[in-house]
Structures are given as structure tokens and as C-alpha cells.
Amino acid sequence: MSFLEIFNGYDRAEVARDIAACGAADVQRALAAEHLRLGDFMALLSPAAQAYLEPLAQKAHRVTQRRFGKTIQMFAPLYVSNECSNGCLYCGFNAANKVARRTLSLDEVEAEARILRQRGFRHVQLLTGEAPRAVNVDYLEKVVRRVRPLFSAISIEVFPMDEAGYRKMVAAGVDNLTVYQETYDRQLYDRLHPFGRKKDFDWRLTTPDRGGAAGLRSIGVGALLGLSDWRTEGFFVGLHARHLARSWWRSRVNVSFPRLRPADGGFQPLAPVSDRALVQLLCALRLLMPDAGLVLSTRESAALRDSLLPLGITQLSAGSSTAPGGYGHEHDGSEQFAISDERDAEQVCTMLRARGYEPVWKDWDRVFLEDKAV
Template structure:
């Protein structure tokens, strides 16, 4: 059994109608519960629940402090390549976009890795476009080997692999996978992914399970907010995470809330997602899944990220660049995947986190924890 066996029993329009039919009585009844059902989660995502966001935020804060303490783990993305064979209409790496195509060589990876490591961050996320002939497994293994000299935790956000592919990278030192479904509406998915391997909805939907089965320590999922109705999208993200957390209980799961940002091609979001909508999504997710990690990236502006810290967030990116070579080599915004909103340096973000009464965590994992001890 996979998540698809659950997914296929849900009708998008029926879920949407349920969410939009909730009223104030339903909200008040749900707020009093300690453990939420799927229907309760849908209720908290409803327009009727917007009136109770402050109360929901207070509950989300209490749950997060109880489960995670007052800590925020920091990480940085390192783009290895922006070469891509897909035609995703919302992405700056779209194969049809006329942008500089860059793939870092080994020496360049080392320079970029050292530049990020020098900021103090020890959690790195390696990213590529979907071009397996360019950024193949051997290339990714070598990149991991180089980054292992500078980082205690190495994640990947690349094209989907089979279980054996993930096992190969786990053996090389990768311990985290991020893979967004982008949209859980199969019709919309087909409309925004025009060509390339990514057009295969089911192959992508089951990727988190292959990663967990391969032994990855952490797996992150999410929907790209703005491709379809965010309320329905986040419902599917939530039930997907719930399924994964139950089946692969040895793996830690996180949920991200990326909103579409300006990128080459000037794609306009189909559905507007306001700041209030983002907050509602985050606090509802925390109330539904107490132990899931919640990630906010530099897609969001500084002032908003600062205010989201007490509302359930456990991880944040810092000092990010979304183009290959952006940290120390040849920064070129034309080569970026999307435009970031929070351009503050790492040390400034650290200071803000501390000013909020939270502890910034630059390292919380070491591969020595899982290596056999010699006697």
C-alpha cells in the first residue's frame, strides 16, 4: 500500500466543498479538541476559521514549544545545477527559459560549500534541476563527498530517484530529502507540467516513500502555494504527512509552505495566497500534526519570517542564493530558480531569532551518531 491508495479515494471538489461549508459552530467545536481528525483539520483550513487565527496561533505555539522547545534550525540551499529537461510553467529553470545554464564542477562546489560553511551553518541542502545526464548519481555522490568536509548534515532536493538511487546517496552521506508534490490536484498538475519526467504525477507522489524506505533520516514535503486552492492543497499535504509519519515512524518528516515567487518566465499564481492564508495554513498544520517539522524559506520577506517564528516554525533557511555559484563565484540573478525575499545575512537572522527568545541551531546532527564504534 502507498499513499496513492489513500489519495485516490478523495475527490478534490468534494474536499473543497466540505472546507467551504464549515461554519462558526464547526470551528468552535474543533478548537476544543486535543487531537484532530482529518475532518477537523479541513475545518481549521476553512474561510470560517480565519476569525479564529489568533486563538489557533496560541495553540500552535504551545504545541511547538512542548514538542520542539524554543529552537529554530537553520540551513542553506546550495544549487549545483540549473540545467533542466522539464517544462514547468512556474519555474525559472524551465527548459524553454533563456537563462544562463550552469553546472558547478568539483572545484566550484568546494568554493561554494566553504563559503556557506564559513557563515556557521552546518546543514546544507543540495539542489539541481531535472537533468539526470548532467547531475547524475556519480556527480551527486562526489558533491556529497566534498560537502561532507564542511557540513554535518547533507540534504538533497533533486529529481525523484528509485529506492536504490536513494540508498546509494544515503551510503555516500546524504540524510535528508526534500520533494514537493507542487500540486495535489491531478488536473492542475498536468496543466502546469507540460513536458519532461516531472509530468508523471504518480512517480512524484510516491517519492517520499521511496526516500524513507531507503533510510533517509528526514523527508520533507509540501505544495507550491498558488498553483491551486491553498486550503485544499494543504489538506492533502497534511493527510500525506500523517500517512508517512505513521508508516515510516523511524523517519522525521517536515512540511514546507512555499509561495510562488517571481522567476524567469513571469508566471502569475493561479490562486492568490495572502499572508493571513499562509499563517492559517501553518497553525492549522501544527494543530493537526504535533510532531511534524515546519519549514519557512527565504521566499518570504524578513518581517513576515520574524513574526512566524513563534507560530509553529521549527526550521528556516538563511542567507540563501537560488542560482548555481551564487555564494562566492558568479552571482547571476538571471540564473536563479526564483527570486528570494529575505536577503539578510546569516548572522542577522541569528540575532533576530535570539531577540525572539529562541535558540538558533546551526548543527543538531553528526554522521558519527550512526557510524559503528571501533573497539
């Protein structure tokens, strides 16, 4: 069964009511469970679970330590274009925003990539807006092949493709796909995306499945926190992640927790998410998905990122720029959003080691898949 069919089988209002109806006994049962059912997951997202935040955090910590040890994978985003034809109201790349637009040449992409390599990164995430005339599959294929020799792992967070497009990405050297649904509320999604290809809710919802079918090594999902009720959004993120883990068992599943940040256009959160709520969501998802990678970007403050480490985070970005050419030219191009944690990679690694963690720059290499002549 496709995730679209699974998703369409749920009524959002009923999900919200079921979460709100959970009581202390439901939370206690969920905390005692070895494997969570969806009803248990709802209980851990519920208002009743707020009184159990400490035992929830402790269990999430134990599960993470057992599955991942004390290692944190480091990565950096590399924005190759901020051109976009979509009208996403919350995004700095919104086509209606009067900002400087730029798509990097292959030489410029390589120059940015070499800066990141010099800083120690061996895992890079390539990002773009959605502008078919400026950035298409062929351009991205060339970008990936150009930077492939510099990195052991390459991720993409770009416009949705069909399965054939993702197969081209895999052949070029892409390992990982990240695609946020933004919000799992159909009606709100429609209002937030007044024009552009991204307006197609179903096409975006089924994107991770196309990536799985194409053979990507990992698939990442998430909701943009601050657009709608975080408890209901969290449930559908978990439902989506669980489906991907079951359907594409050869691919690792990652979950991200992006909260809205200031950006060109001045969009304000419709449903602000507190730090305590973020902790509850993160811990609940860790217990639902014990083997998933949990990702926290520089959207969050240094102090909060440091505090959330023990609760389930396995991947961190550092020293990030969200503007094309931003590593070589600090103010070259408009940013997608403003970062909060401005520490460079060395400072983040120093913090990790001081807390007993080992930063991992390279935990994968495609050479592992290559046949060796005897």
C-alpha cells in the same frame, strides 16, 4: 497502503466542499481536540476558522513550544545546477527559458560549500534541476561525498529517484529529502508540466515513500502555494505528511510552505495566497502534525518570517542564493526564483536571539550512528 492508493480514494471537489461546509462548531471542536482527526483539520482550514485565527495561533504556539522549545535550526541551500529538461511553467529553470545554464564542477561545489561553512552553516541543502545528461545519481553521489566532511547534515531537493538511487544517497551521506508535489490537482499539474520527466504525477507523488523505504532520516513535503486553492492543497499536504509519519516512523517529517515568487518566464500566481491564509495553513498543520518540522525559506519577507516564528516554524534558511555558484559569484547563472529576505545568517541569528530563540547550527551528526570500539 501506499499514499497513491490513499490519494486516489479522495475526490478533490468533495474535499473542497467538505472544507467549505465546516461551521463555527466544527472549528471550536477542532480547537478543543487533543489530537486532530482529518475532519478537524478540514475545519481549521475552512473559511469559518478565519474568525478563530487568534486562538488557532495561540494553540499552535503552545504546541510548538512544548515539542521544540525555542530553538530554530539553520540551513542554507546550495544550488549545484540549473540545467533542466522539464517545462514547469512556474519555474525559472524551465527548459524553455532562455537563461544561462550551469552545472558546478566538484571543485566549484566544494568552494561554495566552504563559503557556507565559514558563515557558520553545518546543515546544507543541495538543489538541482532535472537534466539527466548533466546531473545524475552518480554525479550527486560524488557531490555529497565531496562536501560530507564539511557538514553534519546534508539534505537534497533534486529530481525524483528510485529506491536504489536513494539508498546510494544515504550511503554517500545524505540525511534528508525534500520533494514538493507542487500541486495535488492532477489536471492542473498536467497543464503546468507540458513536457519533461516531471510530467508523471504518480511518480512524483510516490517519491517520498521511496525515500522513506531507503532509510532517509527525514522526509519533507509541501505544495507550491499560489497554483491552486490553498485550503484544498493544504488538506492534501497534511494527508501526505500524516501518511509518511505513520508509514516511515523512523524518519522525521518536515513540511514547507513555499509561495510563488518572481522568476524567469514571468509566471503569475493562479490563486494568490494572502499572509493571513499562510498563517491559518501553518497553524492548522502544526496542530495536525505536532512533531513535524515546519520550514520557512527566504521566499518570504524578513518582516513576515519574524512574525511567523512563534506559530510553529522550526527551520529557517538564511543568506540564500538560488543560482549555481551564487555564493562565490553573485550573478553567476540564472536563479530559480527571487528571494525576499536578503538578510545574511548573522543578521537572522541576531533577530532570533533578540526574540528569545536559540539558532541551532548543528542538531545532528552521523557519528551518533557509528559503532564505537570499546
